[in-house]
Amino acid sequence: MLPNFFFNCLALSHFYLKECEIHLPRFFKGFNKLSRLILKSVTLSSDMFECLISNCPLLEDLVQKDIDNPYFMSINAVKLRSFVFRGDIQLIHLENVPVLSNVLYAPRELVLEDQDDFVNIFSSIPALEWFSWNLFEVDNGSTKVIPTRLPSVCNCLKRLFMSWITLEEFFELSFALCIVRSSPNLEEIKIKECILSDGYYFECVPQEVVDEIPASFSNITFNHMRTVKFYDVLLEEVEMQLIKVLLAKSTALVKMVIKHRQMETNKSLNVLAEITKFQRVSSKAEVLYLVY
Template sequence: MPPDERRLCLPSPDRLSNLAIHLIDDILNRLSLRDVVRSSTVSKDWQYTCRRIPQVKFDETVWETPEELTSPTIGFIPILDSFFFRFHIGITLKVTLDIISLKGFNKLITLKLKSVTLSSDTFEGWISNCPLLEDLVLKDIHNPYLMSISAPKLRSFVFHGDIQLIYLENVPLLSNILYEPKELVLEDEDDFADIFSSIPALECFSWDHFEVDIGSTEFIPTRLPSALDCLKRLFISWITLGELFELSFTLCLIRSSPNLEEIEIKGCILSDGDYFEPVPQDVVDEIPASFSDMTFNHLRTVKFYDVLLEEGEMQLIRVLLAKSPALVKMEIKPRQMETNKSLKVLVEITKFQRASSKAEVVYLVD
């Protein structure tokens, strides 16, 4: 065969397969999901390349009619499952779910969202249209504005994120809350009270990690307007009781919870340069009087871990020992301190009056 004729038989170069990976990714990121899947037929290599697309957008182009969203076989959950478990390979850096016809789920019981950005209006409307929702988990949620949650069947709520403030407006059955705000910003005293005003069934409350806007310090009341009569277990961690706001916050919750059975407080380790507003002496001196009308008849266990045992903390320990006739055990683990100071604190605590003859004070030192 002549040389010219032999060249005619050579396959043409596969230019699409030879594109740089970042160019292919850029092309795929501009396509709808339907076209991404279809692109697997463009060339033999693209059937694998398109399956590792780092950014995915699910929007109205995936469904031909709004009814398909709630279809048990065509709805967005089967499509997401099929895409991520059967089609997609590798790491997904970003997933966008853009569904304008989506009103809620009338049979949804558990909802977990992680690392998403939410519009307040969209989210509030969505949750209010999930009438059977019992468990709600929001982790790494981003929204700079306040958000309201109305869920009459909700029993458990876990939140971690940087939403300015969350109002729980219609949650009559909510009994378990784990709250980890990146920053708490209060505009006035009502803001703080409103966090707890509509949770009549609250039994277990955990607040982890404090970052407070300095202007919020003055907006913590002595007690909440309505007592948390059902609250049995209170857990507060990553807190500095030597700081005015955080001590005021803790005292307010304890004073507002007459039926507590268990209290656990874990301190945080301050870094050089951390700023906090120290507790004035008059505030420390008023702590015993602020509990004068209270008795914790159900309190059995108290734990203080990694605390500095400064005056405010010592006053709180004194009050709880004197006001808890059913107390069985109090554990105190101070943050590392000099031996002489640690022994001095221990001697002082052993002299505190105890309302319970069975109360055991365990002082844990390294």
């Protein structure tokens, strides 16, 4: 248990709390000089967390890892610029973060009850420039709440990194396509797929969704995209469609890196031959096709 005298340390500018339980005392009025806060394996209620954050007016950097609170949390931090989250909380609402630009979000399980839950993740971060998404598990009820595009365009988003995803899974493909379609000023995309274990079940992408991928990008052009990276991809039809679209729509593309999982030599050569035929709108675009 964090002792009460800790909350009298009003000159704190940085602190790192690990493996403790937090209860804010009644006399706590806030840390007015705190700019960086790291919480790891910390137990605290949603109310305590929200009170702590809202009473740190200069907080710029927040890291949460393995927080023992599986429910909803809200963040209100007008100076926050960087946010890292890894843990079990089902949903975090970034309520008032007007200058937040860097986000790494890695929930162990994501539960979305309606489309607003998903849309609000991004609509409340108007200054988002760098977004890293690392997802381990999605609740089955979340597969139908992803829109084709976000209601508000992510004009500031420049770098998008997605790892531990499976593009052959309906929710995760829908998530990836929605964010890419909603971010016309992207400069870099990196997608690293997960290697599924035997017996892993997921909701496959319907064929009609795969067929509609090119048409869903018909009125989109990426004039700032310079680098695209696909790692550990299966290079099935879904990935091939996305590769084809990005080559055809990225006017400033310099490099696309494709590193697929191990496959038979003949199939690998056939895939390479198909990729070389894809239209490239950028005359400078170089495709690096890497094999294990």
